[in-house]
Amino acid sequence: MTTLELTAVVASGSFVAGALGALTGLGGGVVLVPLLVLGLGVDVRYAVGASLVSVIATSSGAAAAYVREGYTNMRIGMLLEIATTTGALAGASLATRVSGAVVAGIFGVVLLWSALVPAPHLHPDAAARPGRLTKWLRLTGTVPELDGERPYAAENVPAGFALMSLAGVLSGLLGIGSGAVKVLAMDRAMKLPFKVSTTTSNFMIGVTAAASAGVYLSRGYVDPVLAAPVTLGVLAGSLLGARFLVRAPTHALRWVFRVVLLALAAEMIRSAWTGRI
Amino acid sequence: MDEDRRLADRALEVVVARLLQGGVLLAATIVTAGSLLFLFRHAGDPTHYRSFHGEPHALRSVHAIVAGALTGDGRAVTQLGLLVLIATPVARVALAGLGFALERDRLYAGVALLVLGLLAFGLSGL
Numbered sequence: 001m002t003t004l005e006l007t008a009v010v011a012s013g014s015f016v017a018g019a020l021g022a023l024t025g026l027g028g029g030v031v032l033v034p035l036l037v038l039g040l041g042v043d044v045r046y047a048v049g050a051s052l053v054s055v056i057a058t059s060s061g062a063a064a065a066y067v068r069e070g071y072t073n074m075r076i077g078m079l080l081e082i083a084t085t086t087g088a089l090a091g092a093s094l095a096t097r098v099s100g101a102v103v104a105g106i107f108g109v110v111l112l113w114s115a116l117v118p119a120p121h122l123h124p125d126a127a128a129r130p131g132r133l134t135k136w137l138r139l140t141g142t143v144p145e146l147d148g149e150r151p152y153a154a155e156n157v158p159a160g161f162a163l164m165s166l167a168g169v170l171s172g173l174l175g176i177g178s179g180a181v182k183v184l185a186m187d188r189a190m191k192l193p194f195k196v197s198t199t200t201s202n203f204m205i206g207v208t209a210a211a212s213a214g215v216y217l218s219r220g221y222v223d224p225v226l227a228a229p230v231t232l233g234v235l236a237g238s239l240l241g242a243r244f245l246v247r248a249p250t251h252a253l254r255w256v257f258r259v260v261l262l263a264l265a266a267e268m269i270r271s272a273w274t275g276r277i
Numbered sequence: 278m279d280e281d282r283r284l285a286d287r288a289l290e291v292v293v294a295r296l297l298q299g300g301v302l303l304a305a306t307i308v309t310a311g312s313l314l315f316l317f318r319h320a321g322d323p324t325h326y327r328s329f330h331g332e333p334h335a336l337r338s339v340h341a342i343v344a345g346a347l348t349g350d351g352r353a354v355t356q357l358g359l360l361v362l363i364a365t366p367v368a369r370v371a372l373a374g375l376g377f378a379l380e381r382d383r384l385y386a387g388v389a390l391l392v393l394g395l396l397a398f399g400l401s402g403l
Binding site: 057213223 | 286287289290291293294295297298300301304305308309311312315316319320321322323324326327328329331332333336337338352353355356358359360362363364365366367369370373384385388389391392395396398399400401402403
């Protein structure tokens with residue numbers, strides 16, 4: 001394949017991945033690496049490097065819009081970034097020590113999980129009675145609702161912190177945003193309102209990825225010719241996807257996307273197992 | 278006081294949003310320019326991503342990338358754009374930290390400083 005052909009194929013594939021990721025809310029980064037590795041035979045390390053850089057673009061692009069809406073909690077995000085960046089540094093250093101097959105295998109398992117994890121639910125009666133740690137760290141806020149501002153407070157802070165470290169490790173090891181794990185930590189463990197969880201998670205993804213991107217770049221995992229179409233394609237796709245979010249048949253798309261994730265997960269695990277990667 | 282802080286937080290959020298948007302836009306522009314520059318000269322070159330060789334040292338450190346970009350090398354220009362992209366969230370943490378410090382929120386200015394330290398550790402190899 002020539003450079004021009006590769007650029008065209010990768011850019012269009014990334015565009016579709018970015019659009020689907022934004023439309024379904026499941027994130028496009030998670031299909032990029034399998035697309036490059038299984039579809040185009042790209043080495044896992046190059047694929048992970050390109051994907052990681054693109055994650056920063058989509059996260060920052062979307063965060064700019066979200067922050068304006070006022071759901072993002074910058075203090076909760078900043079505090080949890082201690083956990084995610086530490087995890088990301090550990091994950092990136094792990095990635096330089098294990099073989100591509102191991103990375104691909106773990107990637108397959110994470111794909112499988114993200115295909116099966118149920119959509120986060122709302123918990124409208126989340127207690128706004130902050131505990132001592134929550135009070136000291138001021139992990140509270142309000143969300144705009146129809147009948148005024150509703151207060152909320154973070155619960156289970158240590159559990160949230162631990163899950164965030166795991167999200168960081170996965171991000172650094174696999175070159176993904178691991179938004180699903182971050183939302184899990186904030187929505188399920190810390191009982192934050194859904195909108196706050198998703199927007200704050202997105203806000204943190206860029207910082208988490210930047211921590212490991214330095215390690216990847218200095219180790220020679222980031223190839224500009226491959227990373228450019230991935231980054232520009234995903235960015236354009238996700239911006240367009242977000243724009244049509246309201247009109248799209250989200251439910252049906254989610255199911256389609258889940259089936260795609262399952263198939264990719266099975267193929268990643270099989271390829272890693274049989275040593276094709 | 279509470280109301281003051283909320284207004285200050287809101288203003289900070291708007292500045293942060295602008296920074297993120299500007300950073301991504303700048304990075305995307307540089308990456309596009311670099312890619313076009315490279316494709317213009319190397320569109321027909323074969324690709325070599327099946328096996329991992331690692332990038333040349335000219336594309337691994339800030340110093341070498343800037344030097345290469347100044348000579349008009351397409352790959353170095355693209356890599357410079359990716360560096361701007363990586364720098365965007367870092368600048369966001371620094372800006373938020375500064376904002377917290379101006380609000381006299383010592384706890385969160387400290388948290389921001391700690392996150393910056395962790396980021397610096399990750400970027401120290403560049």
